[in-house]
Amino acid sequence: MGVEVVVEGLTKSFGKQTIWRDVTLSIPPGEVSVMLGPSGTGKSVFLKSLVGLLKPEQGKIIINGTDLVRCPESKLYEIRKMFGVLFQDGALFGSMNLFDNVAFPLREHTRKTEAEVRRIVLEKMEMVGLVGAEKKLPGEISGGMRKRAGLARALVLDPEIILCDEPDSGLDPVRTAYLSQLLIDLNAQIDATILIVTHNITVARTVPDNLGMLFRRELVMFGPREVLLTSDEPVVEQFLNGRRIGPIGMSEEKDQATMAAELAHRDAGHSDGSPDEDVRGVVPQIEPTPGLPARDAVRRRKDRVMSIIHTLPTEAQQGIIASLTPAEQSKYGVLAGAGQRVAAPTPTPYPRTRDTEWQRRAGDL
């Protein structure tokens, strides 16, 4: 099973500019998590901090009992062998062909014979649909192929944590769907912890078990997918629906005047092209391809979520309960549409205040 990544009070800045501060979350072992956020909110920086490429000024990142922020270089190299990272552009070695690229970690870290290396590499290449392209150089293939080759390379050492930096950027919706399916299938097969950083709404809605969002230099929320998907937080609502109306502006933040002007335009009948329908709500998650083993993560997560369900907002509770089968509902002792019964005595009013426990302090999820 994958390992847990615990992040505590992480703060990162470049010079005077704070990227994000006091990010606290824990990525549950073996589950798929997605970190959402508008462009330029430091999602990639967050990912690079998790693998120790960037050093945050404050806070801890604990993996297997080791704090990545303050451990010696040699230890860092040991821990990194557990990681498989998919970079935005694949980050393939330009001087090697695809086969050598994918074989690189095997040749560096294992004493496998060339025949074994070949077998493993071809297996991973087939997994990402790149059979026949082994001899090509990274410069000769499309961005999507580079991305898939990067994924194959990230997978050869059977990582326990897979980090994907915008797996969808530069891919068409169909290939994105295939890639999402691939990630879920992977999770079913090797039970690795997966973190995807993206701003693709479809990926965010259908792939993860857990969902978080970075905005305005902090973590808006992180928790079970139902929580964010049903959230009334204005930022989340705007982002999920891809609207202009809301706190996110063209530059990171919006001032009152711009917001008022936009509202006035809308009230005057100006169409900004965003859909009227609200896409929030819990949608079915992608399941592993039939024939593969069921994902253990789903069962583990269900137990975990049901044990904390009373702390979640009502909409999320209803979404979760509605997604259970009748057998499960009786197992956990809840009834569909009866979210209120298990809810805390006084449901937290909306909009939620920042200090509400489930929003940012997800350490116990």
Place this chain on the structure above:
Amino acid sequence: MSAPVPFPGAGALRETGRLFALGIDVTRSAVKRPFQLREFIQQSWFIVSVTVLPTALVSIPFGAVIALQLGSLTRQIGAQSFTGAASVLAIIQQASPIVTALLIAGAGGSAICADIGSRKIREEIDAMEVLGVSPIQRLVVPRVLAAMLVSVLLNGMVSVVGVMGGYFFNVVLQDGTPGAYLASFSALAQLPDLWISEFKALVFGFIAGIVAAYRGLNPAGGPKGVGDAVNQAVVITFLLLFFVNFVLTTIYLTVVPAKGS
């Protein structure tokens, strides 16, 4: 967080410190296994292929200039028989390591810097680190060692070609006597001169490799940053080389007594 109060020159000091840190890292990783033999051979061959012809072409006129200058000088003071001795000394001790270093830095170092810099901006270096492979050990060490090896070998070549060029110009153009030119070779020059020459070349190769790698690993961002980094690498290397040459020469002249004294 309290940012340290910036004072003039702080940036330069920081850069210098990082450069030294990289130098130490490279030295430490050089003795650590596994050694990247393949990469080392490839890089050595690459550096040789870009430097050998320009070096030969530069060293012929260089030897000639020294020979001509010394030839007229020695004639003025009536010491023609020492032309050969003086030009050998000048070429082996000074000219040849400097010519080697300039070409290693200009041709080899710029290529190393551009290569590492473009890998850095394509995130290849990051990817390598994430795959648990130290880019210093995998990429930088073989390149620095290759630069050192090639510069020692080139130094030998420059010495030979320079002395031959000096001989040609002295004998053919200035009517020097071939016998006197050759016979006076060992009048002033001694074996330690050759050692210091090779030692200088070794140090220059190291500096050129480290500076190129350092600038390549820290480009200012974007493809233009890589171009700037290459430019800076060459300039910084030149400045350092002439300074180090001055220091080494001073130490050598103090420590090793001149022949016959």
